[in-house]
Amino acid sequence: MIALIQRVSRAEVCVAGAAVATIGTGLLALIGVVKGDDATAADRLLERLLSYRVFPDPAGKMNLSLRDTAGALLLVPQFTLAADTDKGTRAGFSTAADPAEARRLFGHLLERAQASYAHVSAGVFGADMQVSLTNDGPVTFWLQTPAARA
Helix, strand or coil, X not given: CEEEEEEEEEEEEEXXXXXXXXXXXXXXXXXXXXXXXXXXXXXXXXXXXXXXXXXXXXXXXXXXXXXXXXXXXXXXXXXXXXXXXXXXXXXXXXXXXXXXXXXXXXXXXXXHHHHHCCCEEECXXXXXXXXXXXXEEEEEEEEECHHHHX
16 A cells, blocks of 8 residues: 655645545545555554654654654545556556455555544545645655555
8 A cells, every 4th residue: 555645734625615524733644555455554554654753853853653743644545646657648557456445445544543543534535535735844755565566
């Protein structure tokens, strides 16, 4: 699985003009699912999301995690992260997981996140979403589980 994470001071997801998820300080995680991903990959990605050190400590170094800061987590499914962009000028999606499997794994990730962390919101799988954010830093990282690299 893939997560493009951004440290934010605020983020919001709207569908059809209505806000469906809003967070303050925390992480916005755009999630992509590729062929070969499974529940183990989703669980590993969640652990990384919650423990990845992207927030400043008192000395200003990025040594604190989402758990350490009690920040919010906003998970947004984003099919295009699974694109093959190695050649040409148009993305291919042969590396992306089947939509039903991607929906299932995103749902698994969301369910596990909500069960293990207090401040979790999410976008809507398959919806046309408008995502707005204020990237704090800016700080942005690309995280992958091993299955996504295969």
